[in-house]
Amino acid sequence: MEMTEEAVNNERLQAAARFKAFMIKNSTKTNLNLYDHLVRLLTKVMDERPENAVDVIEDMSRELKGSILPEKQDTLRDSPSSSAALLLAEQQKALFTRAAGDEGDHEEDLVESPLPNVAELAFFFEQAGVDLGREEMQRVFLALKQLVDAQCLLRCRFWGKILGTQGNYLVAEGEFREGEGEEEEGTEQTHEDEEREEEDKDETELVEAADPTPKSTYKPPPPVPKEENHTGVNKYTYFVCQEPGMPWVRLPMVTPTQITVARQIRRFFTGRLDAPVISYPPFPGNETNYLRAQIARISAGTHVSPLGFYQFGEDEGEDDGLRDSYEENPNFEGIHVNEMAESLNLWVHHIQHILTQGRCVWVNVTKKSADDVDEDAEEEEREEEPDELEPEVGPPLLTPVSEDAKMNDTPPWSSMISTNLIPQFSTAVLRSNLWPGSYAYASGRKFGNIYIGWGMKYIGEAYTPTILPPPQNEYPSGPEITEALDPSVEEEQALKAALEEQTAALDETEDLEDEEEDD
Amino acid sequence: MDFESLHYSLDLATGNGLTLSSEQRAALQTSLVILKRNYKFSRVLFWGKILGLKLIKHVLSQINLHHFLSLNSLNCMDWHLLPLATESMIADVALAAQGRFTGDPSHEHTEMRIKGEGDDATEEEVTVKVNEASRLATTVSNIDKDVSVVPRGAFTKSPCGKVQTNRSFGGLDHVEAVKLRNYLHFREPVNLKKKSILEMSHLNPAIDFLDPLSEDVPKGSWCLQLERGSTVCILRSLLWLGLTFFHVPQTPQHGHIYMGDGLLNLDLPFML
Numbered sequence: 001m002e003m004t005e006e007a008v009n010n011e012r013l014q015a016a017a018r019f020k021a022f023m024i025k026n027s028t029k030t031n032l033n034l035y036d037h038l039v040r041l042l043t044k045v046m047d048e049r050p051e052n053a054v055d056v057i058e059d060m061s062r063e064l065k066g067s068i069l070p071e072k073q074d075t076l077r078d079s080p081s082s083s084a085a086l087l088l089a090e091q092q093k094a095l096f097t098r099a100a101g102d103e104g105d106h107e108e109d110l111v112e113s114p115l116p117n118v119a120e121l122a123f124f125f126e127q128a129g130v131d132l133g134r135e136e137m138q139r140v141f142l143a144l145k146q147l148v149d150a151q152c153l154l155r156c157r158f159w160g161k162i163l164g165t166q167g168n169y170l171v172a173e174g175e176f177r178e179g180e181g182e183e184e185e186g187t188e189q190t191h192e193d194e195e196r197e198e199e200d201k202d203e204t205e206l207v208e209a210a211d212p213t214p215k216s217t218y219k220p221p222p223p224v225p226k227e228e229n230h231t232g233v234n235k236y237t238y239f240v241c242q243e244p245g246m247p248w249v250r251l252p253m254v255t256p257t258q259i260t261v262a263r264q265i266r267r268f269f270t271g272r273l274d275a276p277v278i279s280y281p282p283f284p285g286n287e288t289n290y291l292r293a294q295i296a297r298i299s300a301g302t303h304v305s306p307l308g309f310y311q312f313g314e315d316e317g318e319d320d321g322l323r324d325s326y327e328e329n330p331n332f333e334g335i336h337v338n339e340m341a342e343s344l345n346l347w348v349h350h351i352q353h354i355l356t357q358g359r360c361v362w363v364n365v366t367k368k369s370a371d372d373v374d375e376d377a378e379e380e381e382r383e384e385e386p387d388e389l390e391p392e393v394g395p396p397l398l399t400p401v402s403e404d405a406k407m408n409d410t411p412p413w414s415s416m417i418s419t420n421l422i423p424q425f426s427t428a429v430l431r432s433n434l435w436p437g438s439y440a441y442a443s444g445r446k447f448g449n450i451y452i453g454w455g456m457k458y459i460g461e462a463y464t465p466t467i468l469p470p471p472q473n474e475y476p477s478g479p480e481i482t483e484a485l486d487p488s489v490e491e492e493q494a495l496k497a498a499l500e501e502q503t504a505a506l507d508e509t510e511d512l513e514d515e516e517e518d519d
Numbered sequence: 520m521d522f523e524s525l526h527y528s529l530d531l532a533t534g535n536g537l538t539l540s541s542e543q544r545a546a547l548q549t550s551l552v553i554l555k556r557n558y559k560f561s562r563v564l565f566w567g568k569i570l571g572l573k574l575i576k577h578v579l580s581q582i583n584l585h586h587f588l589s590l591n592s593l594n595c596m597d598w599h600l601l602p603l604a605t606e607s608m609i610a611d612v613a614l615a616a617q618g619r620f621t622g623d624p625s626h627e628h629t630e631m632r633i634k635g636e637g638d639d640a641t642e643e644e645v646t647v648k649v650n651e652a653s654r655l656a657t658t659v660s661n662i663d664k665d666v667s668v669v670p671r672g673a674f675t676k677s678p679c680g681k682v683q684t685n686r687s688f689g690g691l692d693h694v695e696a697v698k699l700r701n702y703l704h705f706r707e708p709v710n711l712k713k714k715s716i717l718e719m720s721h722l723n724p725a726i727d728f729l730d731p732l733s734e735d736v737p738k739g740s741w742c743l744q745l746e747r748g749s750t751v752c753i754l755r756s757l758l759w760l761g762l763t764f765f766h767v768p769q770t771p772q773h774g775h776i777y778m779g780d781g782l783l784n785l786d787l788p789f790m791l
Contacts, residue, residue: 083693085749092748129540133533136747161536165742165757268757268790410619414572419542420594433572433619436780437536452536454760456790463786
C-alpha cells in the first residue's frame, strides 16, 4: 500500500509539475503567463486585503493586466517646429562658412579689397560711446563681405542702422564701377501714370456725355527729372537688410519729388520694405523709396571728413558750383585731435548738398514750379530763394561744417574728445544735432561716419503737418450760372408788348412785300 | 539697470547705438562701489545717459530703503545729488525748458509767462527761471513715471501692500515674451482702478498690480523686437526716444536704460 501512496504522490507531483509547466507557458498574444499573473494577483490581495475580495477579484485581475503594459510613448510626436530664431540662425550660419570659390582669390583680396574694415570702425566708435554690440558688428562685417562678393562693388561702406517699429534696417553704401550696376528702369512709375491717364479718360468721357462739369484749373507742377545714376543724389547705391545674414536688397534710385515730400512728412519706419507710406502730402512710393530718400538726406547733411582728406581733382572745371567729385589726398597728414574737436572749421562736407528742388544740380523746368504748401525752413545751409528762372545754388562741395545754419538756437554739431585721461590716443567725435544719431570720428589719418537712429530730423519745435490747399471755387463764373433777379410782372408785360409790336411790324413789312411782289 | 549686471546687460541694450565707452564703464564700476559705501545705498541702478549740446550727463538712481535719489555726473567719477522733483518744479520746467539740454549744470532756461485774464487786462509778466539741474531731475522723474518697465511676475505685492522682488521669477517664456501685455509699468497704477470686476477676474492680484503696457495711449508707442537671433526681447519706447528695455526670456534678467537727448516726442501721433 505504501508503494501506491508513493506512486499516487508521485503522480500528483508530476501532475502538479505538468500543470505548473502549463501555467508558465507564455501566452502567444500577450506574452504573459498565467502562473506569474496569479502570483501577482494573490500577492496583491495579500497586501491590500480588500473587503469582499471574491467580488472584486475580476476587476483586480484586469487592472493588474493593464498595469503590466509598458508605457510606450505616444506614436504621435511633435515635429520640432522651426522657430524664427532657428531660421535666422541657419541663415547666419552661412555667414561664417567660407564660399567654395574663395580659395584661389587670396592674393587679390589682400591687395585691394572694397570691404571696409568694420572692426576698426567699431573700435573707434566704441570709444565715442556708439556701438551696436560686438557680436552684432562682427556679423555686420561678415554680411558686408557677403555683399561685396555677390555684387562687384568698387567701394563699400557700412552706412549705419535705421530703427523701425517692427524691424530694423542695416544699410550699406556701395559704389559701382563705371558702367556697371545699371538696373532695369523702374516700370512702376510709368505704369501708375498710365493707369491714371486711363482713369481720367474714362471719367472725361462719361462727363462729356452729360452736362459738362467745369474742369479743374489746377495744373500740377511739372515733375522734376531725377538725377542720373552715379551723379548727385544717386551717386552711391544703397543696400539694406533686416538682419545680418539675410539677403541684401538693393534700394532704387531716388527722385526729387520723393525728397521734397520726405522733407514734409514725419513718420517712423515699420521695418517692412513694402509697407505703404500714408501721409499728406502723399508720398510717391512705399517704404523702400521713403527709406532711400531719408538716407539721401542724411548723407547729404551729415557726412563729413577732416579738412584736407579729400581734395578736388586738378582737371575739374572752374565753376565752383559744379564740382561734384573729389579724390583722396595722398598727402594728408592727420590733424591733431584737440584741434579737430574744438574748431568746426576743420571738418568739411564731402557729399553734395540737396537743393530745395530735390536734386544736387539745378534743372530748369519750363514752368515755374508752384509750391502749394508751406515748407518749414529745414535747410541747414543758406540758399537763394528760387525766383522765376534763377538757378538754385547750394554751398559747394567741401565746405566746412562751421557754416551750417542753426536750427532754433541749437548749434548743428557738437564735438567732443573721447577721453580726457589719455589724450594722445583719443579720438575727436562729432555729433550731429540736426540728425540725432549721426556721428563722425577722426583720429590721426583715419575718419569715419555712421548713422544709428530712427531716421528723422530734429525739428526743434512741434511738427505741424502741411495744411491742405483750399478747395477750388465751385464754378467759374459765366453767364449760364450767374444769378440774376427774375423779371417782375410789369417788366414781363412790357417785354411782351414790345415783342408783339415787333412781330406786328414784321408782319406789316411782310404783307407789304407780298403785296409788292404780287404787284 | 542694476550696476552689478551692468557689464553684460549694457551689451544687450545697445540696439539704439549708444553705449558707454570702455573707459566710462571702467570708471563707473569703480566710482559706484565707492558711492554705494559713502551714501550707504542698498541698491544702485544706472539710469542712463542724457546727451546735451556740449556735454553728456550720466544719471544714477539709488534706492535707499524708502528714498529714491538721483545723482548725476559728467565724467562718471564725480557724482552730484539731484534735487527731488516736486510738482511745482515739474510745472515750472514744463513751461520754461525748451530745446535741448546744454549739459552745463548751471545753465538757466528762462521763460516769460504772461498772466492775463481776458477782459481784465491785468497782465503780469512772470519770469520763470529753471536751472539745468532741476530740469534734469524732472526729466528723470518724468521718464521713470512714463516708461519704466518690468516684466510681469518680476515683482509681487504681498496682501499688506508691500512690493518685493519675486525671487522665484524664472523669466517669461518665448511665447509670452512677445506679447506686450506681459510687461508692466513700474509706477503707481493709473488704469487699474478703473477696470471693471469682470476684467479683473483673470488678473492675479499678487502679480498684476501694475498697468500693462498694452493699454498705453497711443497704441503703438512701444516697439517690441527680438534681437540677437531671438535671444533677447527688446522694448523701445517711441514716446521717449532712447529708452530701451531688455529681457532675456527664460531667465530673470531684465533692465531698462535711457540713452538719448531727454526730450519728449510730442509728434508721436503723427509719426505712427
